[in-house]
Amino acid sequence: MPPPSVIAIDGPGASGKTTVGRILARKLGYRFIDTGEMYRALTWLALKEGIDLSDEGRLARLAAGTTIEIACHDGTGYNPVLVDGVDVTSAIRSSQVEAAVSAVSRVPRVRQALVAQQRALAEPGRVIVAGRDIGTVVLPQADLKVFLLASAEERARRRYEEQTGGKRQDYGAILAGLRRRDQIDSQRSLSPLRPAEDARVIDTEGLSPEQVANLILGLIGEG
Numbered sequence: 001m002p003p004p005s006v007i008a009i010d011g012p013g014a015s016g017k018t019t020v021g022r023i024l025a026r027k028l029g030y031r032f033i034d035t036g037e038m039y040r041a042l043t044w045l046a047l048k049e050g051i052d053l054s055d056e057g058r059l060a061r062l063a064a065g066t067t068i069e070i071a072c073h074d075g076t077g078y079n080p081v082l083v084d085g086v087d088v089t090s091a092i093r094s095s096q097v098e099a100a101v102s103a104v105s106r107v108p109r110v111r112q113a114l115v116a117q118q119r120a121l122a123e124p125g126r127v128i129v130a131g132r133d134i135g136t137v138v139l140p141q142a143d144l145k146v147f148l149l150a151s152a153e154e155r156a157r158r159r160y161e162e163q164t165g166g167k168r169q170d171y172g173a174i175l176a177g178l179r180r181r182d183q184i185d186s187q188r189s190l191s192p193l194r195p196a197e198d199a200r201v202i203d204t205e206g207l208s209p210e211q212v213a214n215l216i217l218g219l220i221g222e223g
């Protein structure tokens with residue numbers, strides 16, 4: 001049997017979706033789409049333009065009028081994120097963007113605009129798509145849905161260790177930020193973070209990204 005063509009990976013921040021998704025893309029020869037990059041890129045632009053984050057109308061117009069290019073990559077090499085042609089790959093990982101992204105991503109018309117782009121990107125198949133609502137809303141027909149879990153403490157530790165150079169955030173600040181985002185992402189009325197009914201839930205506590213990827217490959221008979 002061929003492996004599933006569309007694989008959705010959902011889960012909270014720092015649960016390993018991106019790292020695992022890249023490993024799978026490389027092993028299967030699929031494209032990888034990290035939808036969190038889109039919400040982050042739009043948030044970066046909103047902050048740059050000084051938009052009031054409670055102004056839903058302006059955020060919606062910004063989403064509709066902005067071209068966000070994310071690399072649909074194969075898990076290798078440099079994969080830039082471009083907003084209207086500007087490379088924002090590292091800027092979208094800043095603590096300012098982290099703190100504001102949940103406010104932007106809960107706006108219904110922002111989601112509508114980005115979900116349409118995500119569906120179009122996934123259309124050709126042989127793709128892994130990571131996010132919060134991929135299995136429930138964006139691609140409910142996905143052939144395989146995976147939901148990754150890990151405690152907030154473990155996720156904060158992973159984020160802490162991932163940081164390289166520059167200004168580092170301390171562990172406590174990362175943990176508090178993740179908890180805040182978890183709460184907003186899972187309590188918003190539109191597309192809240194939750195596993196699809198037919199998702200395979202994987203507890204990643206104590207597992208490396210390679211081990212999680214191997215578990216998923218095992219599920220699809222490619223392990």
Ligand code: DC
Pocket residue numbers: 012013014035036037039040101102105130131132133134181185
């Ligand atoms: O996965 P991430 O940390 O890069 O996601 C950044 C934010 O984007 C997260 O706080 C919630 C939002 N997001 C979303 O609402 N829906 C998605 N499909 C992906 C991300």
